Amino acid sequence: MKSLVLAKQVPGNDSPFRIDGAGTWIEEGNLTFGLNDYDRYGLEALLKLKDAGGVTEVVALTVGPERASAVLRTCLATGADRAIHVKDDALAGADPLSVAKVIAAAIQGEDFSLIVAGLQADDDNYGQTGPLLARLLDRPCATAVMGLELQDGAVRVERELENNRLQVVDLTLPAVITVQTGINEPRYASLKGIMAAKKKEIKTVGLSDLGLDASIVGSAASRMKTVRLDVPPKGEGAEIIEGGPDEIAAELVKRIREKTGVI
Amino acid sequence: MACKAIIVAEHEGGAVRDITYELLGLAHKLAGEAGWNAAADIKAVFLGNGVEKLAGEIAARGAAEVIYIEGQALAEYTGDAYHRAIEEVVKAEDPAIVLFGHTPNSWDAAPLVSAGLDRPLATECSAITFDGGKALFTRKVFNGKFVQIVDLGGAQPLIATVMRGAAQPSAPGGGGSVRKIQPSFAAGDLRARFIEIKKGETGAVDLSQAEIIVAGGRGVGSAEKISVVRDLADSLGGQVGASRPVTDMGWLPHEHQVGSSGVTVSPKLYIACGISGAIQHIVGMRGAGYIIAVNKDRDAPIFGVADVGVVGDLFEILPALSKAVKEARGQG
Ligand SMILES: Cc1cc2nc3c(=O)[nH]c(=O)nc-3n(C[C@H](O)[C@H](O)[C@H](O)COP(=O)(O)OP(=O)(O)OC[C@H]3O[C@@H](n4cnc5c(N)ncnc54)[C@H](O)[C@@H]3O)c2cc1C
Numbered sequence: 001m002k003s004l005v006l007a008k009q010v011p012g013n014d015s016p017f018r019i020d021g022a023g024t025w026i027e028e029g030n031l032t033f034g035l036n037d038y039d040r041y042g043l044e045a046l047l048k049l050k051d052a053g054g055v056t057e058v059v060a061l062t063v064g065p066e067r068a069s070a071v072l073r074t075c076l077a078t079g080a081d082r083a084i085h086v087k088d089d090a091l092a093g094a095d096p097l098s099v100a101k102v103i104a105a106a107i108q109g110e111d112f113s114l115i116v117a118g119l120q121a122d123d124d125n126y127g128q129t130g131p132l133l134a135r136l137l138d139r140p141c142a143t144a145v146m147g148l149e150l151q152d153g154a155v156r157v158e159r160e161l162e163n164n165r166l167q168v169v170d171l172t173l174p175a176v177i178t179v180q181t182g183i184n185e186p187r188y189a190s191l192k193g194i195m196a197a198k199k200k201e202i203k204t205v206g207l208s209d210l211g212l213d214a215s216i217v218g219s220a221a222s223r224m225k226t227v228r229l230d231v232p233p234k235g236e237g238a239e240i241i242e243g244g245p246d247e248i249a250a251e252l253v254k255r256i257r258e259k260t261g262v263i
Numbered sequence: 264m265a266c267k268a269i270i271v272a273e274h275e276g277g278a279v280r281d282i283t284y285e286l287l288g289l290a291h292k293l294a295g296e297a298g299w300n301a302a303a304d305i306k307a308v309f310l311g312n313g314v315e316k317l318a319g320e321i322a323a324r325g326a327a328e329v330i331y332i333e334g335q336a337l338a339e340y341t342g343d344a345y346h347r348a349i350e351e352v353v354k355a356e357d358p359a360i361v362l363f364g365h366t367p368n369s370w371d372a373a374p375l376v377s378a379g380l381d382r383p384l385a386t387e388c389s390a391i392t393f394d395g396g397k398a399l400f401t402r403k404v405f406n407g408k409f410v411q412i413v414d415l416g417g418a419q420p421l422i423a424t425v426m427r428g429a430a431q432p433s434a435p436g437g438g439g440s441v442r443k444i445q446p447s448f449a450a451g452d453l454r455a456r457f458i459e460i461k462k463g464e465t466g467a468v469d470l471s472q473a474e475i476i477v478a479g480g481r482g483v484g485s486a487e488k489i490s491v492v493r494d495l496a497d498s499l500g501g502q503v504g505a506s507r508p509v510t511d512m513g514w515l516p517h518e519h520q521v522g523s524s525g526v527t528v529s530p531k532l533y534i535a536c537g538i539s540g541a542i543q544h545i546v547g548m549r550g551a552g553y554i555i556a557v558n559k560d561r562d563a564p565i566f567g568v569a570d571v572g573v574v575g576d577l578f579e580i581l582p583a584l585s586k587a588v589k590e591a592r593g594q595g
């Protein structure tokens with residue numbers, strides 16, 4: 001049983017984030033990039049199934065510029081078997097529906113029984129690529145998965161709801177799921193894994209290789225467009241207490257006493 | 264049969280979920296901006312089995328018509344069943360906009376409908392406005408560091424998922440009708456089968472009853488360093504809370520997680536340490552009586568909900584505060 005993990009490259013949490021000159025995205029110059037956190041959990045979910053024998057092959061796929069191949073290397077070093085990199089200048093800024101169409105085309109003929117995406121990407125926070133792909137492929141889908149188990153011709157998943165509740169649902173394979181963080185404990189690449197990854201294949205394809213036209217899936221064709229990015233509005237907000245640690249502590253004790261009575 | 268706005272209503276445990284009325288309120292606001300006839304142009308689609316009474320409640324609060332799709336296949340939410348039913352209604356009604364709640368189920372279904380209709384989707388919107396005939400959708404990116412305004416290129420229908428609190432709920436009145444229809448498919452046609460709803464992990468600690476909570480976030484840095492948070496909690500005689508990354512990474516068990524997918528708390532005192540203040544965290548703790556935030560980033564959204572804040576390193580502030588609290592309580 002073949003499986004696919006979608007792996008997106010995103011700026012790391014500690015990157016310096018600044019709105020770019022055009023005002024529609026962020027300056028990329030000083031960012032450090034890494035594998036989207038949700039996708040680390042997605043990869044681990046498939047590696048676990050492979051360890052247990054249910055899955056025979058784990059393939060990682062990214063859609064992104066040259067630098068995005070680094071996340072495929074990460075996946076290969078961590079245990080994925082091979083990788084697909086869809087790279088085309090015409091895709092810069094493509095909307096999620098376009099990206100999903102590109103992914104659908106890139107895996108045509110591959111026959112993946114289980115496709116795993118992250119619940120959302122830490123950059124755009126769209127939270128839609130996985131289910132978009134599911135619908136384009138006409139496969140059942142479940143999002144925000146916090147537990148999964150392979151069954152005969154199906155996968156049983158636990159979807160996260162609010163207030164610490166889970167919905168258990170069986171999906172007939174082939175299926176698509178998106179994982180929520182915390183579903184498992186992602187492993188890290190070992191030195192051996194990093195060495196082994198060097199011999200693994202990354203297939204790079206562009207839109208023309210996929211028989212796709214930029215006028216249908218490229219950024220120019222994307223209907224969802226960013227008008228601008230803004231800094232979030234700041235409300236009234238907290239009164240900021242200043243001073244050295246001990247002065248601040250003394251002031252906080254006073255406030256806690258007056259306002260809450262718990263001391 | 265055409266209309267301008269369709270909202271996707273939700274119910275749970277035998278009641279209409281509040282988000283339904285917020286979506287209707289938003290649809291009314293949009294009708295005002297776009298010049299639609301709110302009394303005829305706003306409809307709700309409502310799916311379930313044996314919940315016709317609830318459909319009537321929605322019709323009495325601002326929907327001109329509730330299209331109630333009833334069937335065994337819709338008794339419980341599955342993306343497979345719900346997206347098919349919603350897609351069929353949207354195709355028949357050809358609205359200008361379709362509004363979903365940004366809730367676990369509607370967020371699951373909306374992208375399926377978006378791809379099925381080949382129309383773009385704006386998720387997690389905090390505001391939608393018509394500006395000179397063009398709809399603009401406001402949503403967060405980079406986990407709340409920035410707000411993004413998107414345009415869906417004049418697609419028909421426009422599709423969005425809308426956060427709680429984005430609009431005032433619709434008021435009672437209007438006396439809309441309910442039209443009951445059956446889905447075009449049976450439960451046996453589906454590729455998703457509902458099994459059960461179950462409770463997530465629970466443990467010995469129940470934060471929902473705590474009077475004092477000191478909560479640590481990703482800024483604490485590691486499982487070992489949670490001890491600075493625990494020391495402060497101990498000095499105050501309180502409990503330790505956490506943001507999601509802390510429990511995801513196993514620094515603390517799941518039962519300590521505060522927020523939309525954890526516990527909702529309402530202590531007298533909540534001290535958030537190294538927590539940025541994502542909306543999913545805030546909804547779980549904004550009911551606290553007094554909120555103190557310690558964060559090294561002055562722009563962290565947590566300062567927007569806190570009563571007082573300290574901009575600084577939690578590893579300097581927390582030990583000093585623990586010591587001062589102990590002294591104040593005569594234990595120093
Ligand atoms: C469906 C869904 C459900 C979710 N449910 C929840 C939920 O129930 N609860 C929840 O909490 N989250 C939840 N999340 C995750 C949420 O969106 C945020 O990602 C999360 O709350 C961020 O946690 P954080 O603030 O600890 O980490 P970050 O956002 O990474 O913030 C860390 C903060 O620590 C500060 N910091 C770093 N070092 C120091 C230092 N030395 N001293 C002081 N400050 C420091 C930084 O300035 C930063 O503000 C959910 C997400 C989704 C998509």
Ligand SMILES: Nc1ncnc2c1ncn2[C@@H]1O[C@H](COP(=O)(O)O)[C@@H](O)[C@H]1O
Binds near residue numbers: 128
């Ligand atoms: N460009 C991309 N390349 C690979 N995977 C992607 C890409 N965009 C989105 N995904 C996958 O879809 C998930 C959700 O992304 P999004 O819909 O952008 O929030 C991510 O966690 C990835 O698994």
